[in-house]
Amino acid sequence: MIGLLKRVFGNNMGQAQEVTDTGSVAADAVYRYVVVGAGPAGVSVVENLRRNDAEGSILLLGDEPEPPYSRMAIPYLLVGKVGETGTHLRQQENHYQALGIQLRNARVTGIDAAARRVALSDGSGVQYEQLCLATGALPIRPPVPGLDQKRVHHCWTLKDARHIIELAHEGANVVLMGAGFIGCIILEALALRGVNLTVVEMGDRMVPRMLDPVAGTLLKHWCQERGVAVHTSTRITRVEPNPGNSEDTLLVDLDNGQQIPAHLVVVAAGVKSNLDYLQDAGLAVDQGILVNEFLRTSDPHIYAVGDVAQGPDFENGDRVVHAIQPTATDHGRIAALNMVGKPTPYRGSMQMNVLDTLGLISVSFGEWDGVPGGDQAVLQDQQGYRYMRLEFDGERLVGAQCVGRTNHVGVIRGLIEGRVALGPWKERLKKNPHLIMDAYLACAQR
Amino acid sequence: MQKSLHIIPEKCTGCTQCEIACSMEHEGIFSSSKSRIRVFKFHDEGRFVPYTCTQCAEAWCQRACPTGAIDINARTGAKEVLATACVGCKVCTIACPFGTINYVPDSGKVAKCDLCGGDPACAKACPTGAILFIDAEATGFEKMRAWAAKTDTGASATA
Numbered sequence A: 001m002i003g004l005l006k007r008v009f010g011n012n013m014g015q016a017q018e019v020t021d022t023g024s025v026a027a028d029a030v031y032r033y034v035v036v037g038a039g040p041a042g043v044s045v046v047e048n049l050r051r052n053d054a055e056g057s058i059l060l061l062g063d064e065p066e067p068p069y070s071r072m073a074i075p076y077l078l079v080g081k082v083g084e085t086g087t088h089l090r091q092q093e094n095h096y097q098a099l100g101i102q103l104r105n106a107r108v109t110g111i112d113a114a115a116r117r118v119a120l121s122d123g124s125g126v127q128y129e130q131l132c133l134a135t136g137a138l139p140i141r142p143p144v145p146g147l148d149q150k151r152v153h154h155c156w157t158l159k160d161a162r163h164i165i166e167l168a169h170e171g172a173n174v175v176l177m178g179a180g181f182i183g184c185i186i187l188e189a190l191a192l193r194g195v196n197l198t199v200v201e202m203g204d205r206m207v208p209r210m211l212d213p214v215a216g217t218l219l220k221h222w223c224q225e226r227g228v229a230v231h232t233s234t235r236i237t238r239v240e241p242n243p244g245n246s247e248d249t250l251l252v253d254l255d256n257g258q259q260i261p262a263h264l265v266v267v268a269a270g271v272k273s274n275l276d277y278l279q280d281a282g283l284a285v286d287q288g289i290l291v292n293e294f295l296r297t298s299d300p301h302i303y304a305v306g307d308v309a310q311g312p313d314f315e316n317g318d319r320v321v322h323a324i325q326p327t328a329t330d331h332g333r334i335a336a337l338n339m340v341g342k343p344t345p346y347r348g349s350m351q352m353n354v355l356d357t358l359g360l361i362s363v364s365f366g367e368w369d370g371v372p373g374g375d376q377a378v379l380q381d382q383q384g385y386r387y388m389r390l391e392f393d394g395e396r397l398v399g400a401q402c403v404g405r406t407n408h409v410g411v412i413r414g415l416i417e418g419r420v421a422l423g424p425w426k427e428r429l430k431k432n433p434h435l436i437m438d439a440y441l442a443c444a445q446r
Numbered sequence B: 001m002q003k004s005l006h007i008i009p010e011k012c013t014g015c016t017q018c019e020i021a022c023s024m025e026h027e028g029i030f031s032s033s034k035s036r037i038r039v040f041k042f043h044d045e046g047r048f049v050p051y052t053c054t055q056c057a058e059a060w061c062q063r064a065c066p067t068g069a070i071d072i073n074a075r076t077g078a079k080e081v082l083a084t085a086c087v088g089c090k091v092c093t094i095a096c097p098f099g100t101i102n103y104v105p106d107s108g109k110v111a112k113c114d115l116c117g118g119d120p121a122c123a124k125a126c127p128t129g130a131i132l133f134i135d136a137e138a139t140g141f142e143k144m145r146a147w148a149a150k151t152d153t154g155a156s157a158t159a
């Protein structure tokens, strides 16, 4: 075979190099930065790398066929508010190219940390000086018999979304397994598509990891009043074929003895960090890839961000996976700064969610369920579907939940992350938790 | 030279002309509840504080947005919501630690101060000079920065 001159990095962003293929083993391309996973975390990393290093070559690897998109936008695709391009993280064409970021559709199958090389599924490999893993999470398929059948889908990727759009026609019998945060978002999208929806959640309330029993139960009543059947403290024990029924080909068995015919079953039973490809990488992992306050893994050349990373918690510094969009993009920014050599410690992530359940909007932040020795402020109007609970640790706000209020809720983050001393405002908030904005202005902006 | 809103709470009398002007400019109606600038009233102290987005350098709203729906207006520096791209997910409303981007149920999208394209109605409407539109450098920008650094997930090492 004749020697082949291959230009591996086709523009003048610094590290471009000519690689001569002598005919034996093709030499790997070498990049200053390689980022694996083209979701919000990976995109945040590459954009911030470029912002802080105009020269270094950047390769972004993603294994999904579409341009980088946001899972979060999938519910809005399901209801037709946007088309598929509306889910893309960046709307401008050539966004990555214009930034000198090489985007490549490829799946990473392994990492050789000693050689600083990632192996790709097509047998090739690339070498890195700095690597960042942003491979996200995978939906969990619980060990319930029958979930491997046709018409049982997760709602995690654009591909899943296409299946759901095809099956969730108006009036279709649909069973949703799980009413956690993501389950509830999908719930709204399915209900808006006009399906006949049954939701089955094993916890004693909706969104048990985001809202307390009062708020979670409010949500349940709200949904039931709007025609959604909600079973809490209930398990799906099996999904069976339903012979002789061409529309509802599935039969969903509940542990209370009920059987529900279904045209579609959507599984939203939690997610777990995607660590599959890391067996031989030698990185310290727990539930996710363990990272320190610089978002660096146990290998000094490898960082991890987003749903795959188990990083510092804002409140107590423990290592946690906070699988949410704001954490993914905050991680991305901090990791990039550290990768370019601007040491920047991360203050830690906190849980923060906003949920619109058929028009009832709820939010929760941080230590919404309180901390030992802390105290709280609660205001509730169950008939009016309004609820507000603030959690304090001494003079500080450490967590909050609100149902039925959206205005200025961001200052809850400001108060918590600013570790703002509330002084006399704590007592005022205990009398009226709705004064968060006033408290913020009085205590934080003076 | 980019300009930004500079608010002097000591000069505010709580008349809410700014709110009215803002809602008229953006929604075509006189309604304080639709305004993107709000006057907070501390009656015990006789103090009024107009408050809106400072177009902060960190742009938390922009960073958290899943669809790239928040853009920086190159001319004014304002962070603007692109109505066509906003899906109404509200994640920016919890990500912004200043509480200045809010969900509008009527439109199903979020709204924030956009500096009215470079001629803010609130500043024009303020009868006491409590809201000024002046060179960014001269405003409380530094104070803002300091605050952003305090709240930031990592010091403001960007720049």
Ligand SMILES: Cc1cc2nc3c(=O)[nH]c(=O)nc-3n(C[C@H](O)[C@H](O)[C@H](O)COP(=O)(O)OP(=O)(O)OC[C@H]3O[C@@H](n4cnc5c(N)ncnc54)[C@H](O)[C@@H]3O)c2cc1C
Binding pocket: A036, A037, A038, A039, A040, A041, A042, A061, A062, A063, A064, A070, A071, A072, A073, A074, A075, A106, A107, A108, A109, A134, A135, A136, A137, A155, A156, A157, A182, A185, A186, A274, A277, A305, A306, A307, A308, A323, A324, A325, A326, A328, A352, A353, A354, B089, B091
């Ligand atoms: C329906 C739905 C609604 C949601 N709503 C919200 C919400 O309202 N608020 C919120 O905060 N969060 C929400 N989330 C969660 C949010 O989408 C995630 O937290 C976010 O996507 C995490 O970003 P990430 O970049 O870490 O991971 P991902 O978005 O999962 O991106 C990781 C990418 O890496 C790719 N990849 C994985 N392994 C490899 C490999 N070996 N080689 C190459 N590529 C690989 C994956 O295919 C994927 O494209 C929602 C999620 C879903 C599914």
